[in-house]
Amino acid sequence: MIGVIETITGTLGISFEYVIMIILGVSSMVFAARSMLVWLLVTFLLSAGLTMWFYAAGLNYAPPLGAMFFCIGVLCLSLYLTSKSTSSYAGLI
Numbered sequence: 001m002i003g004v005i006e007t008i009t010g011t012l013g014i015s016f017e018y019v020i021m022i023i024l025g026v027s028s029m030v031f032a033a034r035s036m037l038v039w040l041l042v043t044f045l046l047s048a049g050l051t052m053w054f055y056a057a058g059l060n061y062a063p064p065l066g067a068m069f070f071c072i073g074v075l076c077l078s079l080y081l082t083s084k085s086t087s088s089y090a091g092l093i
Helices: 002-012 016-033 036-057 062-085
Strands: none
Touching (some): 002 016, 016 036, 016 062, 036 062
8 A cells, every 4th residue: 555655656746645635635525415514524523633643653744734724714614604694592482
């Protein structure tokens, strides 16, 4: 498996970290068919795991960290917009 990744990184001219980010990014898009928020949550969890793995292994952890912060921002924005669009008296009136 490592030989395949080394072949891909050598052929494309990109680093190991970006190959792993691309693979996990494409694989997380399967969850986008269900819901955009589910996809964002899965992408957040995967990027958080990648950040921890890359940091512990001494690799470049900035790209998954940026993806994690992006997902946190979009999830917070969607929570804010959802709270503003619903009534606080739902079902009581």
